[in-house]
Amino acid sequence: MVGLFFLLREDVHAPAALDTYQATPEKGRYLALVGNCTSCHTREGGKPYAGGVEFQTPFGILYSTNITMDRETGIGGWSFEDFFDAMKHGVRPDGTHLYPAFPYTDFARLTDEDIASLFLFVQTIAPEAVPARPNELAFPYSVRPLLVVWKVLFHDLDSYSPDMTRSDSWNRGAYLVEGLGHCGACHTPRNFLGAEKEDLALTGGVYLDKVKTGKFREWSGVNLTPAPTGLAKWNEDDIVAYLKNGQSRHAVVNGPMNDVVMNSTRFLTDADAAAMAAYLKGIPANEQRGSGAPDPETLRAGEIGYTVHCGSCHLPTGLGDDILGVSLAGSAIVQAENPASLLNVILYGPHLPAPPFVVDRTQMKMFGKKLSDQDIASIASYVRSSFGNRGGAVSPEQVGRQR
Numbered sequence: 001m002v003g004l005f006f007l008l009r010e011d012v013h014a015p016a017a018l019d020t021y022q023a024t025p026e027k028g029r030y031l032a033l034v035g036n037c038t039s040c041h042t043r044e045g046g047k048p049y050a051g052g053v054e055f056q057t058p059f060g061i062l063y064s065t066n067i068t069m070d071r072e073t074g075i076g077g078w079s080f081e082d083f084f085d086a087m088k089h090g091v092r093p094d095g096t097h098l099y100p101a102f103p104y105t106d107f108a109r110l111t112d113e114d115i116a117s118l119f120l121f122v123q124t125i126a127p128e129a130v131p132a133r134p135n136e137l138a139f140p141y142s143v144r145p146l147l148v149v150w151k152v153l154f155h156d157l158d159s160y161s162p163d164m165t166r167s168d169s170w171n172r173g174a175y176l177v178e179g180l181g182h183c184g185a186c187h188t189p190r191n192f193l194g195a196e197k198e199d200l201a202l203t204g205g206v207y208l209d210k211v212k213t214g215k216f217r218e219w220s221g222v223n224l225t226p227a228p229t230g231l232a233k234w235n236e237d238d239i240v241a242y243l244k245n246g247q248s249r250h251a252v253v254n255g256p257m258n259d260v261v262m263n264s265t266r267f268l269t270d271a272d273a274a275a276m277a278a279y280l281k282g283i284p285a286n287e288q289r290g291s292g293a294p295d296p297e298t299l300r301a302g303e304i305g306y307t308v309h310c311g312s313c314h315l316p317t318g319l320g321d322d323i324l325g326v327s328l329a330g331s332a333i334v335q336a337e338n339p340a341s342l343l344n345v346i347l348y349g350p351h352l353p354a355p356p357f358v359v360d361r362t363q364m365k366m367f368g369k370k371l372s373d374q375d376i377a378s379i380a381s382y383v384r385s386s387f388g389n390r391g392g393a394v395s396p397e398q399v400g401r402q403r
């Protein structure tokens with residue numbers, strides 16, 4: 001099974017024998033929650049972990065695979081070393097390279113011991129015979145051996161190494177956010193080959209996911225650094241509240257972050273949630289360069305549109321209140337470099353988790369049928385450049401693409 005990859009890389013290492021680790025299936029169960037294996041490996045209405053979840057990427061469509069204990073269609077026959085190679089190196093036992101839609105570029109940060117616990121946990125998953133769905137990727141992305149080159153360029157194999165100048169909690173947060181939690185998968189922009197841009201880590205990413213109508217559209221995972229267009233206004237308790245309950249003083253989950261909270265972050269221990277928050281507030285503020293400011297005419301139209309359609313809940317100041325609507329001032333969604341998530345909320349209304357997760361208040365409706373692309377573009381432009389916000393102008397074409 002030693003492929004070209006292993007010949008090219010000197011940093012590849014094999015794990016020690018499984019029984020030398022202090023690993024347990026219970027630890028693995030918790031780690032699987034933090035890593036959100038469920039969201040990506042359990043299809044709606046499908047058997048747990050049997051795969052078949054669709055991922056639309058700029059390179060075509062990819063489906064997740066069956067990671068149940070079925071020997072034929074799942075990973076039932078895999079040894080610990082096989083599993084380790086998949087999680088760390090992105091390689092199957094037969095030497096096939098896996099696509100980085102499976103976030104092994106982040107999972108590689110895991111300690112060998114945590115991978116051992118995850119292995120013990122996956123051993124407890126009931127076998128389900130569900131064959132993989134064939135991918136629909138464009139050439140040359142369909143050629144898996146080419147991933148060797150990609151990995152040489154972009155796949156760092158080193159486990160997380162703690163920063164001794166920081167607290168234990170900060171380091172734990174870094175380990176979880178950069179590693180198992182794979183927050184960068186959606187919150188970090190990617191280059192033209194789909195690799196995360198390290199110098200812009202966590203400043204906001206764009207990817208395709210379903211909107212309410214079931215179609216795949218762009219979403220922006222927002223800036224999570226403490227920049228004014230990111231989480232500047234949030235304190236650590238706000239971040240903990242959002243990760244555990246889906247809402248904070250500043251925002252309510254309303255899109256794909258919903259699944260992340262419901263399937264993963266709400267299960268974080270208090271200490272781990274606090275560690276993630278400490279890390280996010282402790283990294284340097286950073287942001288992408290936004291588009292230009294809207295012209296005065298657009299702003300005027302936007303202000304009227306906002307007053308008529310939004311101001312009654314989000315208030316003329318944009319500050320909202322606890323009952324009517326969240327604050328749009330300093331909001332990371334509103335100011336994201338790519339306005340996709342903001343436009344999706346306006347077009348389709350917020351997609352909220354079931355009670356008791358989000359307080360019962362006046363719900364925001366969808367505006368997609370009521371307002372034209374032009375109307376929404378001017379409202380979005382206005383909201384992005386008022387109340388102290390610094391997002392740029394939005395064009396009607398951008399709105400049209402989100403429909």
Ligand code: HEC
Pocket residue numbers: 031032035036037038040041055062063064065066067075083086087092097098099100101102103118122185
């Ligand atoms: C963001 C989505 C995503 C998350 C999160 C995710 N996976 Fe996957 N995983 C995938 C996709 C997609 C594939 C298929 C990749 C391919 O076909 O090259 C895959 C493949 C795998 C494989 C290889 C199986 C095979 O032969 O195809 C294993 C093992 C695996 N995942 C385990 C896990 C575990 C354990 C977790 C949780 C810690 C996890 N995955 C979380 C998307 C994900």
Ligand code: HEC
Pocket residue numbers: 177181182183184185186187219220221222224239242250251252253254255256257258260265276331332333341
């Ligand atoms: C599947 C993609 C995805 C992953 C993985 C993901 N996020 Fe998000 N996140 C989003 C999107 C999209 C939003 C915008 C709001 C929404 O979808 O509800 C968001 C919003 C947020 C917000 C709220 C920002 C605001 O102003 O509303 C925080 C905080 C956050 N994410 C933290 C995290 C952390 C921490 C992780 C890793 C544990 C993470 N996210 C992983 C997609 C993702």
Ligand code: HEC
Pocket residue numbers: 250251252253254306309310311312313314323324325326328331332333334342345346350352358361362363364365367379383
């Ligand atoms: C009936 C009251 C109401 C109206 C009208 C309304 N909203 Fe909202 N909006 C809310 C509430 C409440 C939320 C929080 C999610 C929820 O609980 O439904 C929200 C969420 C949002 C969010 C997501 C913010 C975040 O960080 O979570 C944005 C952006 C937004 N609204 C923009 C607008 C815009 C722009 C308009 C006008 C086109 C508008 N809203 C009209 C009540 C309203």
